[in-house]
Amino acid sequence: MSLAEKYPKEVKQILAKYPPEHKRSAVMPLLYLAQREDGYITKEAMQDIADALEISVTDVGSVVGFYTLYHDKKEGKYRMQVCTDLPCALRGADQFMESLCSNLGIKVGETTADGLVTLEAVTCLAACDRAPMFQIQSGDGLKYYEDMNVDKTMELIEALRKAESNS
Amino acid sequence: MTKQVTLTIDGKQVTVPDGMLVVDAAKEAGIDIPVFCYHPKMEPVGMCRMCLVEIGRPVMDRTTGKPILDDKGEPKLQFLPKLETACTNPVSEGMVVYTQSEKAEAGQKSTIEFLLTSHPLDCPICDKGGECPLQNLTMAYGPGKSRFLFDEKMHLAKMVPLGELIYLDQERCIQCARCIRFQDEVAGDAVLGFDERGRSTQIVSLSDPGFDSVFSGNTTDICPVGALTTADFRFGARPWELSSSASICSQCPVGCNITFNTRREAMSDGKIVIKRVMPRQNEEVNEIWMCDKGRFAYHYAESEKRLSKPLIRKDGKLSRASWDAATQAAGEAIAKAKKDLVVLASGRLSNEDLFNLKSFADQVEGKAVLYTHMGGGDLVSLVGVGQGTNFGAMGAGTTIVVVASDLYEEAPVWYLRVKQAVQRGAALIVANPRETKLDRYASFVIRYSYGDEVRTVHDLTKKGKVGDAFAKAENAVILFGSDGLGLDGSTALATACARALNDTEHAGKPNNGLIGVWQRANDQGAWEIGFRPEENLVGALKGKTVYVVGADPAGDDPALVRALHGTEFVIAQDLFETETAKLADVVLPAQAYTEREGTFTSGERRVQRFYPAVPALDGTRPDFAITSQVARQASVILEGTSASVVFDILAEDIKSFAGLNYAKLAEVKPQRPIVGRGDLYYGGTTYENKFGLGVQLSSAADRSEKFTLPRVQKVEELRPKEKKLLAVPVTKLYDRGVTVESAKLLNQRIGEAFVALHPSAAEQLGVEAGERVKLSLDGVSEDVVVKIDETISTGVVLVPRSMGLPISAPAEASLKAAKKVSVRA
Numbered sequence: 001m002s003l004a005e006k007y008p009k010e011v012k013q014i015l016a017k018y019p020p021e022h023k024r025s026a027v028m029p030l031l032y033l034a035q036r037e038d039g040y041i042t043k044e045a046m047q048d049i050a051d052a053l054e055i056s057v058t059d060v061g062s063v064v065g066f067y068t069l070y071h072d073k074k075e076g077k078y079r080m081q082v083c084t085d086l087p088c089a090l091r092g093a094d095q096f097m098e099s100l101c102s103n104l105g106i107k108v109g110e111t112t113a114d115g116l117v118t119l120e121a122v123t124c125l126a127a128c129d130r131a132p133m134f135q136i137q138s139g140d141g142l143k144y145y146e147d148m149n150v151d152k153t154m155e156l157i158e159a160l161r162k163a164e165s166n167s
Numbered sequence: 168m169t170k171q172v173t174l175t176i177d178g179k180q181v182t183v184p185d186g187m188l189v190v191d192a193a194k195e196a197g198i199d200i201p202v203f204c205y206h207p208k209m210e211p212v213g214m215c216r217m218c219l220v221e222i223g224r225p226v227m228d229r230t231t232g233k234p235i236l237d238d239k240g241e242p243k244l245q246f247l248p249k250l251e252t253a254c255t256n257p258v259s260e261g262m263v264v265y266t267q268s269e270k271a272e273a274g275q276k277s278t279i280e281f282l283l284t285s286h287p288l289d290c291p292i293c294d295k296g297g298e299c300p301l302q303n304l305t306m307a308y309g310p311g312k313s314r315f316l317f318d319e320k321m322h323l324a325k326m327v328p329l330g331e332l333i334y335l336d337q338e339r340c341i342q343c344a345r346c347i348r349f350q351d352e353v354a355g356d357a358v359l360g361f362d363e364r365g366r367s368t369q370i371v372s373l374s375d376p377g378f379d380s381v382f383s384g385n386t387t388d389i390c391p392v393g394a395l396t397t398a399d400f401r402f403g404a405r406p407w408e409l410s411s412s413a414s415i416c417s418q419c420p421v422g423c424n425i426t427f428n429t430r431r432e433a434m435s436d437g438k439i440v441i442k443r444v445m446p447r448q449n450e451e452v453n454e455i456w457m458c459d460k461g462r463f464a465y466h467y468a469e470s471e472k473r474l475s476k477p478l479i480r481k482d483g484k485l486s487r488a489s490w491d492a493a494t495q496a497a498g499e500a501i502a503k504a505k506k507d508l509v510v511l512a513s514g515r516l517s518n519e520d521l522f523n524l525k526s527f528a529d530q531v532e533g534k535a536v537l538y539t540h541m542g543g544g545d546l547v548s549l550v551g552v553g554q555g556t557n558f559g560a561m562g563a564g565t566t567i568v569v570v571a572s573d574l575y576e577e578a579p580v581w582y583l584r585v586k587q588a589v590q591r592g593a594a595l596i597v598a599n600p601r602e603t604k605l606d607r608y609a610s611f612v613i614r615y616s617y618g619d620e621v622r623t624v625h626d627l628t629k630k631g632k633v634g635d636a637f638a639k640a641e642n643a644v645i646l647f648g649s650d651g652l653g654l655d656g657s658t659a660l661a662t663a664c665a666r667a668l669n670d671t672e673h674a675g676k677p678n679n680g681l682i683g684v685w686q687r688a689n690d691q692g693a694w695e696i697g698f699r700p701e702e703n704l705v706g707a708l709k710g711k712t713v714y715v716v717g718a719d720p721a722g723d724d725p726a727l728v729r730a731l732h733g734t735e736f737v738i739a740q741d742l743f744e745t746e747t748a749k750l751a752d753v754v755l756p757a758q759a760y761t762e763r764e765g766t767f768t769s770g771e772r773r774v775q776r777f778y779p780a781v782p783a784l785d786g787t788r789p790d791f792a793i794t795s796q797v798a799r800q801a802s803v804i805l806e807g808t809s810a811s812v813v814f815d816i817l818a819e820d821i822k823s824f825a826g827l828n829y830a831k832l833a834e835v836k837p838q839r840p841i842v843g844r845g846d847l848y849y850g851g852t853t854y855e856n857k858f859g860l861g862v863q864l865s866s867a868a869d870r871s872e873k874f875t876l877p878r879v880q881k882v883e884e885l886r887p888k889e890k891k892l893l894a895v896p897v898t899k900l901y902d903r904g905v906t907v908e909s910a911k912l913l914n915q916r917i918g919e920a921f922v923a924l925h926p927s928a929a930e931q932l933g934v935e936a937g938e939r940v941k942l943s944l945d946g947v948s949e950d951v952v953v954k955i956d957e958t959i960s961t962g963v964v965l966v967p968r969s970m971g972l973p974i975s976a977p978a979e980a981s982l983k984a985a986k987k988v989s990v991r992a
Contacts, residue, residue, distance in 0.1 A: 043373075058358050058373045061373040062361050065364070066361070066363070
């Protein structure tokens, strides 16, 4: 099913925001829409978007490649993105990340065995004063979690896991 | 005239047009500023930072608008604290540029040092080594030593196919984006892009098939490093081992100027062979570009199937014979036939070959027939584009009409040139029965039904938005083709086009007139020399003695096999043992055009020389010489030793060629942008034109001759009848013609023979896209794959030419779903 068939209302809304001769500008919101379902953008979805905006699929792929919040591979349902920039590191982000890794049994960039969480290190989420902090990217969008520690984080993951198995 | 600006570069005063970039102004002054990402044919981006220079601008007094002077009375200059890129800064009055100051050189040195941090320096095994801008500029501007740790170099994939034709070496890429920008800005196929960012940035192509563009080879010319290489030349030879010969591409009527690179090599048994085909600059023809068909379809002349000995039919079998015996047999047959001689030749031959053939036919009062499905070349001689016509000079004020032609498939470089003219402001009218790639650049798209070509062109002269765009344009050019048309249909269309141009006074001056999008490189030349096609070819051959040169009628159409069987005598002259040769009485082996010299006349009626690139295959002779030899046996004396002398005689005989000779055709003049010289990094590895820009023929309109254009012939209207299908021929770039078929690389892009249907027609017939069906035309059937085209009318099916089924003109067709194989669950 194409993107326009799956989300007719949303696609229409997004396209309405741009003048028809500049509809290629709708590429980013459409990519977010495409990513909502599976947490990544499929080749078919890129082609859909390219066709809808009359640009080449390579152009769409370049945008996906350039921005770190777009993904073209299936990974964890929740992407936990921990800021490890210098100010955050000064407030313990490095140790936080390290023990989070050992608690989850994965390395940075890897996904938990159940496919729930992918752990990533990112730069500057503009919340240095509340580090250690991370954002979770999922189909619901982005959510910030600030002033975190490992226990609180593990509880959060447990809650996500429970919610997942209930649904 | 544009305003001129005077500036000083490295102490040299230069006066150049306002708006020129500093890098180009320096070039004019003979100063080479090093560049990687800048290319004179594309918008500057300032990505590579190689062209860093110091730029000082005079400080202006805001009240008077005059420069402020210093103590010495000189204008006070203001330099930015940092270096600037010469490729993005336009010149301004009084500007002072230092390209070799200590500061500038330090900047250039650092840029090289940075670029090399992730470059493998594998020059000894790199195809670009020897003609590589990165190599050259590293030698000229690099620091010699790097402060970066060698062990921390990036290592990336070295053989990434972007498609079957082009390979990417990710390590060598310096991310200048020349290839991406070329595909986007010049070719209009945005199939390359960057993936990731920062140190991970890589070139990718996500199109299907990969790197889906017929211009892909050009990216390897302009790649300033060895990142992009062709599958054809990859690890094929070192550039300095190659000799070069100027030539003309023989694949289509554009007449791209090319260079054959050759070498003698052990792997070819010590023979001299062509290793690659490169574009040669001719700003009025192909600029510095060429299409992939021209670049990769040159292997056919090396085919094992080449004929190398004359053959004579003895006891029903063709057996080897001497040249004397074969030409004598041919000559005697023709001497006997006299007016019953039919010379059947194609535009694959050079002007010299065709002229000798025509003279021969004339002297025995035989007929010279052009083997083609498309008419109208005689009208192009009358109102063809005027001398001095150049797509590169067209812009606002010019209207270009493309009718019944898919330029991207039929003449790719014209597609590119027309597109560029539109981007400079020219108006484009595309009239076609189906959607083509050119539509997206058109100011007006006219979609007519097959059969309505003449009416559509006639309407161009009527009042209205489209009519005004054509009739009232300062300049107008019409390119007509044969999409869905046979000989009579295309002749009628050409007549309508010629009349439209003549009636609106768009003939006899530069950038005005008619162009035929022919099938072969020298079709127009054949028309100029007097060859004419025959509407009823089957009838015209009956009982005649036929001299077939550079054509394979028997291989193209079973009806012509029967026709050739009904002739008195057949002489076949070709490179290969074609189907026609197989049923001939005498077979004469000809040289490939790469083995000899001669001239072609392009669709724009530019006569251009090609030169021998490789030694001729033993036992073969040039066509014009063979014809002279055969003619001698029929007591007709024709020049047969020198192509240039044949051309001199031709020029005396044929009005439009008057005054031309080989020396004139070899004349060159300086071209802009400068791409040759030592600094090949500027334009890429395209060749400088040192062997002739060619000369455009004059048309009757150019010569202000009186002529009357014929009335538009009535053509039997072919419409799809109720419950019947009308098959119309269309042309594909990559077809099963001998040149593409023998090029292994392009072979993969040919695809399967197909038939294109309207969705509702497919539904009615109960077939789906991708399904195999049996298509029958004139009693010949073939399995083909169904394609869907929403832009054609329901009763029409498109059948590609030269893809198996013979189709020279629209014809009734029937279509049956192939037996479905049931799969047991």
